[in-house]
Amino acid sequence: MRAPITKQGAQRLREELDYLKSVKRPEVIAAIAEARAHGDLKENAEYHAAREQQGFIEGRINQLEAELSTAEVIDVAALDAGSRVVFGATVVLTDVDTDEEKTYQIVGDLEADIKQSLIAISSPIARALIGKNEGDSVVIVAPAGEHEYEIISVSYGA
Structure with missing residues (x-):
């Protein structure tokens, strides 16, 4: 593959x-x-x-x-799944408990770099987000426990 x-x-x-x-x-x-x-x-x-x-x-x-x-x-710019999260999407999330905002782009495993907010499609965060839409809530299981986030926006810019 x-x-x-x-x-x-x-x-x-x-x-x-x-x-x-x-x-x-x-x-x-x-x-x-x-x-x-x-x-x-x-x-x-x-x-x-x-x-x-x-x-x-x-x-x-x-x-x-x-x-x-x-x-x-x-080419992420050519993808446009609307408000649905797919590979290449830039997703803005808000932590439901703390109101902290995070932005991630879902990329391939080869280019993932958390310092640049580029998360691998195989990561737990990306797997939880794929297929969801703007406005949806997602629960992400992390080593520190479960966190609930709301998807604020999904974009496919360059």
Whole structure:
């Protein structure tokens, strides 16, 4: 099955891939060459650190290439399910108990980043929201307990 990803998420992953290939990879290759020039590699901490960093960079490049090759890019701006929550929706919620407002966009697992309010479609919050409409109440089960939210708005902007 192809993993869904928003157009913006795919673009961010492509930018990270380009950066790793065009900037970080050449930097670490230069660091390895410089460390090699210092002589004995057995006790050369700079060389071993650079090789370890190279392994991480190459692993991330391979991961990004694999994820992007199997991802299904979805243009959220073209989706418009009205007031119903589906993949790509930006949802504004209000906590029924505290009146605290939260905004989340439901995105693919590959691009989820809670710090940017991007939640994975497989997350408990997203699963509770999918299929609901503006004005509906939802109960989200979290490690700290159950929270009841009201869906204030649903949008599909870029």
